[in-house]
Amino acid sequence: MLTSESSVLKILLVDDSASHRMVLAAELDAMGHDTVEADCAEDALRLYKLERPDIVLMDVEMPGHNGHWAAHQIRLSDPEAWTPIIFLSGLARDDDLAAGIDAGGDDYLFKPVSPVVLQAKLRAMQRLRALSQQLLTLTDQLRASNADLQELSLRDPLTGLTNRRGLDIRLDEELRAARREKLPLTVLLLDVDNFKLYNDTAGHLQGDDCLRRIGQLLAGTCRRPRDLAARFGGEEFVILLPGTSHSGAMLFAKALRRTVHQLALPHPAHGGERCVTISGGISTAVPDGNSTIESLLSRADAALYTAKSLGRDRFFCFETQTDTTTGVAEAANYDRDKGSSADLF
Ligand SMILES: [Mg+2]
Structure with missing residues (x-):
């Protein structure tokens, strides 16, 4: 679980281009993060389930299923959790950006990705994810308190029997x-x-x-x-x-x-x-x-x-x-x- 913005991230990097992956992985490594790499949408889904990354960097255009499909599948597979997905694309049209957000993505970066912008986006997502996890923890606590209250509201305090x-x-x-x-x-x-x-x-x-x-x-x-x-x-x-x-x-x-x-x-x-x-x-x-x-x-x-x-x-x-x-x-x-x-x- 992320507790601060400075912690090391496990990042799932998805791109069909080995050279793009290599460059980005080196940048992420220089920022101190751990990287898991996938070269297609299917592998991205498999590794997401296996590795439980903190953030996903997802190429859009890939042979077979594209990045939008993979993002959609990730959201379907894990409806309770929220893991930030940032799309990486050479496409620069407004429609593409909107389609990525509709598919379950959270942000968009255009290739070639500037390391400074990438780092800033990762920090922002990290902050959001920490907040989201605090919210989940609070929701769990609230659920448990509600269950306790429900139990108490059905119990007779004198005898301990059901009321x-x-x-x-x-x-x-x-x-x-x-x-x-x-x-x-x-x-x-x-x-x-x-x-x-x-x-x-x-x-x-x-x-x-x-x-x-x-x-x-x-x-x-x-x-x-x-x-x-x-x-x-x-x-x-x-x-x-x-x-x-x-x-x-x-x-x-x-x-x-x-x-x-x-x-x-x-x-x-x-x-x-x-x-x-x-x-x-x-x-x-x-x-x-x-x-x-x-x-x-x-x-x-x-x-x-x-x-x-x-x-x-x-x-x-x-x-x-x-x-x-x-x-x-x-x-x-x-x-x-x-x-x-x-x-x-
Ligand atoms: Mg591609």
């Missing part, structure tokens, strides 16, 4: 994927039982700590690459299980409930005699054209409500009409008013 915004993005992606692949998608909406009481008794800082512990536990249960634990808001969390059927989701929920029991976080409202528990609603569907994020979430929310009304510390699930993966009739027939305990645990 609501990140969840919405993933839900949308997973819903589309499940629809396309005709696979079930499971959404678990869960919350910490009696959490308001927890906060009122132990204070919000301790409450935050409880949410952090539960968040860590949920993150630990998501072992497959596409499983996701997210903080939905307050003491509510969502677990997304792509490719998971109704029965698989029930097994997962049972294991999750057991793990929370094993964590044995004392609930301050009961003098430490009871532990923190969670309740959840499960919504599983093979999404069709009518399925939406809202319908999945509201189905899970209704199931969570039922789990709560049945006494908490449990997960509840009833089938959606689009769920084709199981035939758990009891769950589908669950009557909230009558309080059937079908499909509960």
Whole structure:
């Protein structure tokens, strides 16, 4: 990378005339630069890719492809980078100069080239290239900062889990994927039982700590690459299980409930005699054209409500009409008013 105008340049010198090349190479050598020589457009392209020169001095008229072609190919081969290309030509018409710039060249020198003018042009190009590289470095840094910001904007600072915004993005992606692949998608909406009481008794800082512990536990249960634990808001969390059927989701929920029991976080409202528990609603569907994020979430929310009304510390699930993966009739027939305990645990 060029850092100052005085550094040694690696210059790709392209000219079909051996004598022209010899004279120019000697001049460049006297200026302290390194030269790589090509005698045709094809070789110029090959050596450009191989040698990664700082500047290209390109003859225009050559047998076969001309210098404009070579410049165009160089630009096509390396759209991200910018390496100055200066044309050398015996042609002195305005049209030729314009054609050279159109082909991707940056400047034009007419033969015979004056060493003083050549040196001045090289310095100017060197300065521009240094600026261009600073810009590229800044662009890279900006890109990295943006990626960090994007990552931060999708993360819940308290628990470190994906936040609501990140969840919405993933839900949308997973819903589309499940629809396309005709696979079930499971959404678990869960919350910490009696959490308001927890906060009122132990204070919000301790409450935050409880949410952090539960968040860590949920993150630990998501072992497959596409499983996701997210903080939905307050003491509510969502677990997304792509490719998971109704029965698989029930097994997962049972294991999750057991793990929370094993964590044995004392609930301050009961003098430490009871532990923190969670309740959840499960919504599983093979999404069709009518399925939406809202319908999945509201189905899970209704199931969570039922789990709560049945006494908490449990997960509840009833089938959606689009769920084709199981035939758990009891769950589908669950009557909230009558309080059937079908499909509960
Ligand atoms: Mg020529």
